[in-house]
Amino acid sequence: MKKLISILIFFLFCGNLNVFAQEELKIVVQDSIQDNEINPLAPAKAAFFSAILPGLGQAYNKKYWKIPIVYIALGSGVAIYADNNKKYHMYRDEYKKRLNGTNDESENNRLSNFTEAQLVSAQKQFQKNRDISMIVTVGLYILNIVDANVDAHLLQFNVSDKLTFRPEVYQNDLNYKQNVGVSVNYNF
Numbered sequence: 001m002k003k004l005i006s007i008l009i010f011f012l013f014c015g016n017l018n019v020f021a022q023e024e025l026k027i028v029v030q031d032s033i034q035d036n037e038i039n040p041l042a043p044a045k046a047a048f049f050s051a052i053l054p055g056l057g058q059a060y061n062k063k064y065w066k067i068p069i070v071y072i073a074l075g076s077g078v079a080i081y082a083d084n085n086k087k088y089h090m091y092r093d094e095y096k097k098r099l100n101g102t103n104d105e106s107e108n109n110r111l112s113n114f115t116e117a118q119l120v121s122a123q124k125q126f127q128k129n130r131d132i133s134m135i136v137t138v139g140l141y142i143l144n145i146v147d148a149n150v151d152a153h154l155l156q157f158n159v160s161d162k163l164t165f166r167p168e169v170y171q172n173d174l175n176y177k178q179n180v181g182v183s184v185n186y187n188f
Contacts, residue, residue: 038156039156042152042155042156043149043150043152043153044149045060045152046060046061046148046149046151046152047145047146047148047149047152049148050144050145050147050148050149051145054070054071054074054141054144055067055070055071055144057144057145057147057148057149057151057152058070058144058147058148058151060148060152061148061151061152061155063151066147070144073140073144074137074140074141074144077133077134077136077137077140078137080129080133081130081133081134081137084126084127084129084130084133085126085130087122087126088123088126088127088130090111091111091114091119091122091123091126092123094111094114094119095116095119095120095123098116098119099116167180167181168180168181169181
């Protein structure tokens with residue numbers, strides 16, 4: 001009889017544990033010093049927004065002053081690309097016309113002074129500049145995404161007065177000259 005009662009009590013407690021185990025678990029990461037909740041998906045979300053539309057990740061991080069910088073950088077890269085592409089095609093078309101013998105002097109008076117070797121050299125130069133500007137523009141786009149991600153990470157970074165880094169000036173006891181040092185303190 002004692003065994004039966006102990007088995008019933010055991011199943012009773014196990015039944016209660018099962019009821020508790022079926023509740024929805026919510027994992028919340030909290031900062032140990034400050035009582036702020038940390039959203040571990042915020043950096044990925046900011047990077048995703050910035051990848052969809054440049055500057056949107058900065059807006060998500062509430063760093064609105066960075067949005068014009070992003071658009072000026074990307075717009076400059078696209079404008080330089082378009083200008084170099086236009087000049088490349090202008091010199092290329094002139095060179096093709098000269099090879100075909102259909103060069104019209106009245107149409108493009110500015111390029112009539114160039115030799116064929118100079119036209120080829122100019123084409124190569126503008127093509128190189130166009131390709132470099134495209135690489136720089138893509139790099140700036142990636143930098144925009146990385147900036148949004150890193151900024152979202154740094155928003156969750158704990159900065160408190162308990163961790164200090166301050167310079168210290170003290171007098172040397174041997175020669176009475178001023179020494180400069182740095183001290184790092186962490187208060188619990």
